[in-house]
Amino acid sequence: MKILHTEASCGWGGQEIRILEESRGLIGRGHELTVACPAHARMTTEAARFGVPVVALPIEFKTVAGLKALRAYLASHAPDVVNTHSSADSWLTALACATLGSPPAIVRTRHISAPVSGNPLNRWLYRRAGAVVTTGESLRRHLLDVLELDPARVVSVPTGIDIERFMPADKAAAKLALGLDPAHKHLGIVATLRSWKGHLFLLDAFALLKRPDLHLLIVGEGPQLGAIRDKIAALGMASSVTLAGQRIDPERWLQAMDVFCLPSYANEGVPQAVLQAMLCGLPIVTTTVGAITEAVTAGHTALVVPPKDIAALAAAIARLLDDSAFAAGLGDAARRAASTDFSRNLMLDRMEAIFRGVIDSRQGRDPARQ
Numbered sequence: 001m002k003i004l005h006t007e008a009s010c011g012w013g014g015q016e017i018r019i020l021e022e023s024r025g026l027i028g029r030g031h032e033l034t035v036a037c038p039a040h041a042r043m044t045t046e047a048a049r050f051g052v053p054v055v056a057l058p059i060e061f062k063t064v065a066g067l068k069a070l071r072a073y074l075a076s077h078a079p080d081v082v083n084t085h086s087s088a089d090s091w092l093t094a095l096a097c098a099t100l101g102s103p104p105a106i107v108r109t110r111h112i113s114a115p116v117s118g119n120p121l122n123r124w125l126y127r128r129a130g131a132v133v134t135t136g137e138s139l140r141r142h143l144l145d146v147l148e149l150d151p152a153r154v155v156s157v158p159t160g161i162d163i164e165r166f167m168p169a170d171k172a173a174a175k176l177a178l179g180l181d182p183a184h185k186h187l188g189i190v191a192t193l194r195s196w197k198g199h200l201f202l203l204d205a206f207a208l209l210k211r212p213d214l215h216l217l218i219v220g221e222g223p224q225l226g227a228i229r230d231k232i233a234a235l236g237m238a239s240s241v242t243l244a245g246q247r248i249d250p251e252r253w254l255q256a257m258d259v260f261c262l263p264s265y266a267n268e269g270v271p272q273a274v275l276q277a278m279l280c281g282l283p284i285v286t287t288t289v290g291a292i293t294e295a296v297t298a299g300h301t302a303l304v305v306p307p308k309d310i311a312a313l314a315a316a317i318a319r320l321l322d323d324s325a326f327a328a329g330l331g332d333a334a335r336r337a338a339s340t341d342f343s344r345n346l347m348l349d350r351m352e353a354i355f356r357g358v359i360d361s362r363q364g365r366d367p368a369r370q
Helices: 012-030 042-050 062-076 087-096 118-125 139-145 171-177 199-211 225-235 249-258 272-279 310-322 324-341 345-363
Strands: 002-006 032-037 054-056 083-085 105-110 132-136 154-156 185-190 215-219 241-245 259-262 285-286 303-305
Touching: 002 012, 002 062, 002 087, 002 310, 012 032, 012 042, 012 345, 032 042, 042 054, 042 139, 054 285, 083 087, 083 345, 087 105, 087 118, 105 345, 118 139, 118 259, 132 139, 132 345, 139 154, 139 199, 154 185, 185 249, 185 272, 185 310, 199 215, 199 225, 199 241, 199 310, 225 241, 249 285, 259 272, 259 310, 272 285, 272 324, 285 310, 303 310, 310 324
Parallel strands: 002 032, 002 083, 032 054, 083 105, 105 132, 132 154, 185 215, 185 259, 215 241, 259 285, 285 303
Antiparallel strands: none
């Protein structure tokens, strides 16, 4: 198959990583993949690291120039299917395809749990897609409710994680390799530094714990870096917090953690970081936001607290630090669950089938008879 991904976002996080990781996996299965994004987008430079071809198009915003550029690319390169991911590129793709004599099939992926308006324009847009993919079942149900889509065309495919890359390791050795004190406990978060990921709430909970032998690892970069630095200074915790920045080896940092925490309060599908932490066998504290609880089971594979509840967050972290047997049991159960339900190969199988299905439908073939 010849597949084009479009992405208007110029940021860097789970959504962009999913596109490139999925593309890399399908290239490995013999398909032709290209990602179209703005020239100054982070994906433009990161794509090479994943071995994914990239084309720069002015699709960051809904403009006539962007529409013309995308239409010209589709006409000259004739992909079998276009997978859109953000608002601007989805609109530009839908409009471009509406003006082509032999347009490609369209798949629309919805990554976040932010509400979608059920207005007529959005209904038209989503109905242009041969299939709509969400990263969690709760996101799927929301789209069905507000847009009145055909349930058979809307499918939840959470991001899959490489189970051979993300796995438990010797914790003391992992800490030493990163220059961390193996005698200390390490609480950590791996996430883009965005407000809704809850870093500021985690810092407040960390301060409540008052444990001199506990160190906080914050892995990631993003627009909230300044606010996080200010909060650390205000709490007087500079010596107890490591800002590790963006890492291409998050598995090494996860393997060094004793407890993982993702206290998000908005916009989540099934977060990749939670799945990665599960595969590393970590005890996890997280929240009820978005589709997180489709990945974890409260009390069995993670402790789940209400969003923005600092006291509950601190209490859950303390429980895992104080009860090593309980924490180890959560981590073991989490790895088993994630290995079964959220592997990279399972994601690739499902996306491959979706792409084949919309292509066959566009070309008038019955995929059940192929």
